[in-house]
C-alpha cells in the first residue's frame with residue numbers, strides 16, 4: 524500500500540521522469556504567402572490521427588501516447604488558424620484542435636531532429652487551390668442556410684454507362700432520375716439541389732466531387748443503374764465507399780466497373796499521388812462513412828417500399844466518386860438495366876418519379892434526424908416531405924413475381940390491385956405492365 528502511494532506521489536511530482544511516451548513541447552504558427560504553417564514540437568516522432576470537422580471548421584490532431592510537457596502553452600492565432608486548444612480524450616490520447624477560419628486543405632509532414640529543432644509535426648494549411656471552396660452555400664450570418672444536396676447523374680457524354688437490351692443507356696435514365704430528384708429537393712423547405720451535370724456531358728470523377736465541394740454540399744448522391752451479364756438480377760442497391768475492401772465480391776466488381784468511367788477520360792485512378800491534393804481525404808473518411816451509412820440506410824428503406832431491393836443492406840465498395848472528405852456520400856444503383864423489366868421501369872417517367880420520391884424521403888428523413896449546424900433545418904425543426912404528388916405507378920412484371928407480393932410491396936390490397944388492372948384471377952405474365960393504384 525505504502526509503495527503504491529509512493530508511486531502515485533512520484534508520478535504526481537515528477538511526471539516527466541516516469542512518462543515513457545512522447546510529449547508535446549509547443550505549438551508554433553507562421554504565415555507565408557497566404558499559407559499558415561502549424562508546427563507541433565515533439566519529444567519523439569508521433570503517429571498522429573487526423574480528423575476534420577465543419578461548422579465550425581476544425582482540424583483535430585490526436586497524438587496517441589503523448590502528453591503535454593509541463594508549462595506548455597498551446598494558445599495562438601494566426602492566418603487561417605483562429606485558435607489552438609489541447610486536452611485529453613477519454614482514452615488518454617492527447618488531442619490538439621486547430622480552430623480554422625475556413626475549410627482549408629492541409630498537408631502534413633513529419634520532420635526528424637535537425638539543428639535546434641527536435642521531432643516536429645508540420646501542417647501547411649492553405650486556402651488556395653480547388654479544395655478550398657468548401658464554404659457553405661448561402662452562408663448568411665443570422666439566417667440558416669439550405670441543406671445542399673449534390674446529385675450526380677452517373678456517366679454522360681462519351682461514357683454511356685451500361686446499356687440495356689432495348690438499347691436504354693444508363694447515362695440517359697440516370698439523368699432523368701437525377702433531374703426529377705433535384706426538382707423535388709428544390710421544392711423541399713430548407714433544401715437546395717446541385718446537379719453535377721444537367722445534360723449529356725462527360726465529367727470525370729474528380730470534377731464531380733469538386734462541383735459538390737464548391738457548392739458546400741451536405742450530401743453527395745450518385746445515381747446509377749446496375750448491369751450484369753445475366754438478365755436475372757434486378758432491384759435497387761445502395762453503396763457507400765469503403766477504404767477497407769468491399770462488402771462482397773460483387774460490390775468489388777461493381778466498383779471496378781463504375782470507376783472505369785474515368786478511364787474513358789484517360790485519367791488513371793491508381794495514382795495515389797494525385798490524391799495527395801485531397802489531403803483531408805483519409806482524415807475525415809471514417810466520420811463521413813458513418814454518416815454515409817446512416818443516410819444510405821434511410822434511402823434504402825424508402826426504396827424498399829416501392830421496389831424490389833437487390834441488397835437489403837447498404838453495401839461498401841471502393842467507389843472513387845464517393846471519396847469526398849467531409850461530405851457523406853452514397854451511390855444508388857436504382858435498378859438493373861440488364862434486367863428486362865427493370866429496364867422497362869427505368870424508361871418510364873412514372874417510375875423515375877417514384878424512384879426520385881423514395882430517394883427524397885430517405886434524404887429528408889436523414890436530415891430531419893441530424894440537421895447540419897447552421898442550417899434552416901436545424902433552426903426550424905423537422906420538415907415534411909413535399910412535392911410528391913399522388914400519381915398512378917406502373918410496374919412491369921418480372922420472372923418470379925406474384926400478384927400478392929406486388930400488392931404488399933406497394934401497400935395496396937390484392938382486390939384493389941386486381942380491379943385496377945381488370946384481372947379476374949392472380950395469374951400474371953413476365954413483361955405485363957400493371958397499373959398500381961395509389962391513394
Ligand SMILES: [Zn+2]
Pocket residue numbers: 677678684685693746747748781
Ligand atoms: Zn453506373
